[in-house]
Amino acid sequence: MKIIAVIPAYNEETTIADVLQRTRPFVDMMVVVNDGSLDRTAEIARTQGATVVSHVINRGLGAAIGTGFVMAQRLQADVAITLDADGQHDPSKIPSFIAAIEQGADVVIGSRMLVRTGMPWYRQIANVLGNIFTFCLFGAWVTDSQSGFRAFTAFALRKIEIKTNRMEVSSELIAEAKRHKLNLTEVSIPAIYTEYSLSKGQSFSVGIKTLIKLIVRRMMQ
Amino acid sequence: MPLIQLLIPLFALFAISRTVRQFRKGALTIAWLIVWILFWVLVSAIALSPNTTNIFAQFVGVGRGVDFVIYVSLIGLFYLVFRLFVKIEDVEREITRLVRKLAIEEKEEERK
Numbered sequence: 599m600k601i602i603a604v605i606p607a608y609n610e611e612t613t614i615a616d617v618l619q620r621t622r623p624f625v626d627m628m629v630v631v632n633d634g635s636l637d638r639t640a641e642i643a644r645t646q647g648a649t650v651v652s653h654v655i656n657r658g659l660g661a662a663i664g665t666g667f668v669m670a671q672r673l674q675a676d677v678a679i680t681l682d683a684d685g686q687h688d689p690s691k692i693p694s695f696i697a698a699i700e701q702g703a704d705v706v707i708g709s710r711m712l713v714r715t716g717m718p719w720y721r722q723i724a725n726v727l728g729n730i731f732t733f734c735l736f737g738a739w740v741t742d743s744q745s746g747f748r749a750f751t752a753f754a755l756r757k758i759e760i761k762t763n764r765m766e767v768s769s770e771l772i773a774e775a776k777r778h779k780l781n782l783t784e785v786s787i788p789a790i791y792t793e794y795s796l797s798k799g800q801s802f803s804v805g806i807k808t809l810i811k812l813i814v815r816r817m818m819q
Numbered sequence: 820m821p822l823i824q825l826l827i828p829l830f831a832l833f834a835i836s837r838t839v840r841q842f843r844k845g846a847l848t849i850a851w852l853i854v855w856i857l858f859w860v861l862v863s864a865i866a867l868s869p870n871t872t873n874i875f876a877q878f879v880g881v882g883r884g885v886d887f888v889i890y891v892s893l894i895g896l897f898y899l900v901f902r903l904f905v906k907i908e909d910v911e912r913e914i915t916r917l918v919r920k921l922a923i924e925e926k927e928e929e930r931k
Contacts, residue, residue: 649926
């Protein structure tokens with residue numbers, strides 16, 4: 599089974615090397631989508647042995663994941679694993695995603711909410727709201743709709759079509775899984791929060807923007 | 820004649836002249852040129868003879884002609900904003916497709 603890590607990265611030069619080093623033992627290939635970074639992200643990723651695909655300008659998380667999926671398909675991935683470049687996901691959890699796929703899942707979401715973990719309370723509230731809106735708009739219930747740690751089979755990659763460019767993509771991926779009746783499961787992952795990852799995550803205003811875009815996307819369907 | 824009745828048609832004339840200029844520059848299709856000219860002519864007509872709107876207002880059951888014009892304008896504006904929003908999203912997607920194609924092609928070149 600060919601496992602490819604898809605890592606969207608935007609100005610992550612301080613964390614990308616560490617993330618790639620910790621990811622390497624668990625995957626066959628690493629694809630870093632350098633989303634128009636202005637720092638040395640691409641260069642560092644290359645020296646760590648990752649395949650780097652570069653957007654000439656910053657297009658956002660959704661766009662980067664979309665490009666990563668195209669690249670993973672071209673590289674004949676059997677499984678694509680998305681994880682964040684800021685170090686908030688523990689790559690040693692990848693085998694539990696693979697196990698879920700071997701048991702028949704097409705899409706696996708790493709949930710920080712299945713067990714009580716280190717997520718700050720205000721993040722938990724935002725997360726529950728995200729789940730509720732995802733459910734109301736797309737009819738798919740998951741415990742952590744905004745998780746960036748996910749796995750997709752080649753079959754799921756062929757089916758899923760990403761339309762949104764930014765943070766909306768997390769909910770959209772779940773909506774797409776539901777629309778194509780893909781087998782979606784969740785595995786528990788720890789929430790690792792550092793000051794660095796908190797500063798880069800979704801703020802309240804970004805959350806509101808994300809919500810508006812999701813509603814518009816729903817209306818356009 | 821109140822000053823407003825003079826100002827609105829004057830502004831309409833200005834707006835039409837601008838529209839024609841954009842059309843000459845090729846920034847506007849003939850269809851949109853006609854739509855905008857008709858729109859400004861209509862605005863001037865209403866300004867010059869506000870009572871005509873009362874007929875429409877009574878027809879749809881709104882009290883005053885002026886209210887009718889405001890309701891219709893607001894609805895029109897909201898719809899326009901929505902259309903613009905959708906259009907911008909479309910453009911964003913197109914840009915992403917372009918950026919993605921460039922990125923993938925560059926990578927394929929490298930691998931050859």
